[in-house]
Amino acid sequence: MTDSTTARPAPPAGPPAVAADAPVVLQPRPDLVICEECDAVHQRVPLQPGQTAHCRRCRALLGRGHRVSLPGLLALAIAGLLCFVIGNLTPLVWISVRGAPDPVTLPEALWQTWEAGQPLGAMLAGATAVVFPFLVIALRLYLLWPMSRRRLPQGFMPAMRLLRFATRWSMVEVFMLGALVAVVRAAGLASVVPGPALFAYGVLTMLLTSSSAAGLHRLWQLGSEWQAEQNREAATR
């Protein structure tokens, strides 16, 4: 059973003293976390593996302690890349109407959908099943490779923001459901045999879901601490 904790609300801070006509430059506060549901600001606290932090005002989930270590998350990302490559280079299905079975890969299926006069469907499927999942895997590798060696990657903040955006648009599980429904429906019209790509995308769905279930709380916390250390070292030089 998962333990639960409530994050402490942030202590009130007075407004910075600036001239009335001077532009206000806000300072980043990596020690704080904002609730996405109600905008309440809380003090960031370290979370134990399996522990969750909830907003004190609306009880929304703020963060989750990783059960998997950083090298473990890196291993999940590498396995995800392997499944992604297999899923795009090997046949998704073998279809035979009359005669020899015809292998169809995912890029071929998207191209045939485009050619059949469904460019919007092809673009949406391509974005949610190929482009964004690849972006999620590539960004996770980019961040986790140096971080598992206790090094802060270049452009940590923009990479984390892009990862968050790409994760929202990566919908491998929706593609899997659609592909399975299509295979079952097509089985009545032609002989359809599932290919290795379909199984690879099934594994990829589980890998991406378990990676995103861990959340980004710990990566944000570690990255922010290391960035603050770097800034302090730069200031003392």
Ligand SMILES: [Zn+2]
């Ligand atoms: Zn809230």
